[in-house]
Structures are given as structure tokens and as C-alpha cells.
Amino acid sequence: MTEARESKAALRIAIVYFSRTGVTAQMAEAIEQGIETFPQVDVISHQIQGKEIVEGRFANPALFEALAGCDAIIFGSPTYMGSVAAQFKAFADASSDLWCDQLWTDKLAAGFTCGGSPNGDQSSSLHYMATLASQHGMLWLGLDAAAGYRDKGVNRLGCQQGASAHAPEGELHLEDRKTARYLGRRVAEQVLRFSPQSGSDYRALSTG
Numbered sequence: 062m063t064e065a066r067e068s069k070a071a072l073r074i075a076i077v078y079f080s081r082t083g084v085t086a087q088m089a090e091a092i093e094q095g096i097e098t099f100p101q102v103d104v105i106s107h108q109i110q111g112k113e114i115v116e117g118r119f120a121n122p123a124l125f126e127a128l129a130g131c132d133a134i135i136f137g138s139p140t141y142m143g144s145v146a147a148q149f150k151a152f153a154d155a156s157s158d159l160w161c162d163q164l165w166t167d168k169l170a171a172g173f174t175c176g177g178s179p180n181g182d183q184s185s186s187l188h189y190m191a192t193l194a195s196q197h198g199m200l201w202l203g204l205d206a207a208a209g210y211r212d213k214g215v216n217r218l219g220c221q222q223g224a225s226a227h228a229p230e231g232e233l234h235l236e237d238r239k240t241a242r243y244l245g246r247r248v249a250e251q252v253l254r255f256s257p258q259s260g261s262d263y264r265a266l267s268t269g
């Protein structure tokens with residue numbers, strides 16, 4: 062299921078994630094809202110579906126075609142057994158078709174995850190996503206939000222590798238939602254920074 066916001070923006074960010082019970086999907090939604098504060102940037106959101114995995118292999122050539130035209134890709138998965146879910150890993154493994162020619166080189170990358178425990182090894186999932194990005198020659202963006210200092214009302218879990226959430230009841234905590242939205246904004250900001258058309262005052266382009 063790929064959803065794209067209609068616009069004529071030249072810059073584009075993709076969110077690719079798996080979610081079974083909806084928490085990662087809530088994070089994806091918040092990230093999208095953060096990106097949307099920059100009208101100059103388009104967003105494509107794709108929730109990985111089990112039916113896209115055929116005999117163990119993720120198969121969705123149209124998605125990879127769409128990703129080729131994106132300036133940044135934000136990866137998302139619940140943390141399962143201390144890493145990404147198998148469904149996300151199937152997508153990651155299918156991206157190996159692009160690896161030899163490094164077709165995602167210089168795209169920005171970021172990640173988000175959630176878990177049922179406060180420290181359920183969510184960092185491990187984000188580390189994996191950062192490794193995936195490095196394998197593709199992408200540029201990884203973490204959070205610039207020091208938990209407990211210069212409070213921005215985000216990152217209550219103190220994880221800077223990406224957006225992390227603890228959702229024991231299946232509902233996203235308000236501050237984790239804000240963290241996800243913040244990550245979306247940050248990636249959009251940096252996409253604009255890397256765009257030659259933006260000029261040096263790229264932060265002022267946000268409407269929200």
C-alpha cells in the first residue's frame with residue numbers, strides 16, 4: 062500500500078515501514094505530518110504487506126522504482142526479538158539488487174521503531190537500519206535532541222539514533238508521537254539543505 066501526497070514538489074521523501082498492530086504505523090503518520098510542514102517536499106508512505114513477500118522474497122518492483130526518485134528514505138519497523146521484523150528484513154534483503162551499483166548513494170536515511178518494553182533493544186533495530194543505509198552509501202540522520210537538556214519535548218527515551226517509542230498498550234505516547242514528527246521535520250529540513258535551490262535559510266521554509 063503506497064500513498065503519495067499530491068504536489069508538484071521536486072523533492073521527495075519515502076517512508077517504508079512494517080506494522081502489525083499499528084504502533085509503527087502511528088509513528089509513520091506522525092513522521093509524514095512532520096515532513097508536510099515543508100510544502101516543498103513530497104512524501105510517499107509505504108506499509109509493507111505480508112502478501113508482498115512471495116516464497117520468502119519481498120517483491121514489489123514498483124516500490125523500488127518510486128524509491129529511486131526519492132531524496133531520502135525513512136525506514137520503520139517494530140522491534141521483534143531485538144531487531145527489525147522479518148517483513149522489514151525481507152524488504153531490506155530485496156534492496157540488495159541495487160547494492161552492486163550503489164543506486165541509493167547520497168540519499169538521506171533515517172529510522173524509527175517501537176517496542177513493548179522501555180528498553181526492549183529498540184536501539185538494535187535502529188543500528189540495523191543505519192547499517193542498511195551505510196551498505197547503500199546513504200547518509201544517516203539521527204536526532205539532534207539531547208534528552209534532559211535543552212528540552213524540546215521529544216526523545217523521552219534518550220535514543221538519538223532515530224525515533225524510538227515504548228508502547229506497552231498499543232497506543233503511541235504523546236511524546237513519542239512528537240519525536241516521530243520531529244524526525245520527519247528534521248529529514249525534510251536536511252533534504253532542503255542538500256538541495257541547491259533552497260539557499261541558506263532552508264529552516265524558514267517550514268509552515269509549521
Ligand SMILES: Cc1cc2nc3c(=O)[nH]c(=O)nc-3n(C[C@H](O)[C@H](O)[C@H](O)COP(=O)(O)O)c2cc1C
Binds near residue numbers: 081082140143181
Ligand atoms: C514476535 C514479537 C517480538 C517482539 N520482540 C520485542 C522486543 O524484542 N522488544 C520489545 O520491546 N518489544 C518486542 N515486541 C513488542 C512489539 O515491538 C510491540 O508490540 C510493537 O508496538 C509492535 O509494533 P506494531 O504495532 O507496529 O506492530 C515483540 C512483539 C512480537 C510480536
